[in-house]
Amino acid sequence: MNEREKFLFDLQGFLVVKNLLTQEEVDALNAAVDANFDKRGEDGNSHTGDSKTLVGTHKRGMFSGMLTWQKPWCQPFRDILAHPKSIPYLNTIHGRGWRLDHSPFILTSDLKSEGLILHGSSNHHFDGSQYYVYRNGQMRCGMVVFQYQLHDVNEGDGGLCVIPGSHKANLRCPKEIREWEVNREVVYNIPGKAGDLIIFNEATIHGTLPWTNRERERRSLLVRYSPKYLHFAGGYYKSEFPEWVDELTEAQRSVLEPPYIYNRPLIEDDGETVVRPRRE
Numbered sequence: 001m002n003e004r005e006k007f008l009f010d011l012q013g014f015l016v017v018k019n020l021l022t023q024e025e026v027d028a029l030n031a032a033v034d035a036n037f038d039k040r041g042e043d044g045n046s047h048t049g050d051s052k053t054l055v056g057t058h059k060r061g062m063f064s065g066m067l068t069w070q071k072p073w074c075q076p077f078r079d080i081l082a083h084p085k086s087i088p089y090l091n092t093i094h095g096r097g098w099r100l101d102h103s104p105f106i107l108t109s110d111l112k113s114e115g116l117i118l119h120g121s122s123n124h125h126f127d128g129s130q131y132y133v134y135r136n137g138q139m140r141c142g143m144v145v146f147q148y149q150l151h152d153v154n155e156g157d158g159g160l161c162v163i164p165g166s167h168k169a170n171l172r173c174p175k176e177i178r179e180w181e182v183n184r185e186v187v188y189n190i191p192g193k194a195g196d197l198i199i200f201n202e203a204t205i206h207g208t209l210p211w212t213n214r215e216r217e218r219r220s221l222l223v224r225y226s227p228k229y230l231h232f233a234g235g236y237y238k239s240e241f242p243e244w245v246d247e248l249t250e251a252q253r254s255v256l257e258p259p260y261i262y263n264r265p266l267i268e269d270d271g272e273t274v275v276r277p278r279r280e
């Protein structure tokens, strides 16, 4: 993560990394989704509160469970867990040790899919699961979202939106702003191309705008990571690793570790997994 990217992530509470995935990786992920299209469900999490502007005619679509899709379709998703280009971002944002918070999922939207009311913690109270601090030259966050775009998104299409800088807001966000009814100019619908990565802090106020593009559906892969000591949402494991863990690399396995600190496997920027960090 270079100085420009650190500046932008600190300033905005989100960062766009262009072309993080190669065309081959995007194609492999999209082929896996296409081959499993019958598994698409509705996203029970999407809701619009009392908003008249976030409503649509139907809910967002959602895929989950991709890590256990039949081979070869699970592989491109397993490869994302500790993607070599994403590791340095996670090491900068979370410091030494981070983990997959819960199963990755894909959000889809087609014309008039409803939005999701803006949410996220801001500084008005301490929330140990979603926060941002910068101290002693280091940034640290609660859960963060790595959103890989699998289809292009233009500004105005809908989908992911954020209030830039809101991870540092001192006051509660008024309901009518969270419902996208007023001051819409502070809400940014982040555009991106297939293969771009958007990293955002769960503490940055964010949500989903209704989808307006009639030519193209939204297809975004969300992978959420927490620092090594935190578990935000329900997990991908029960009391122990799933049996398919043997099919993973050492780095991928270490991402599935439960929350703990002592003698934890850590992933170096170059992808090597170590128990004692080569640097602090």
Ligand SMILES: O=C(O)CCC(=O)C(=O)O
Residues within 6 Å of the ligand: 045, 107, 116, 147, 159, 160, 161, 206, 207, 208, 209, 220
């Ligand atoms: O990417 C988006 O549309 C926002 C996702 C989100 O915040 C959620 O599903 O909780």
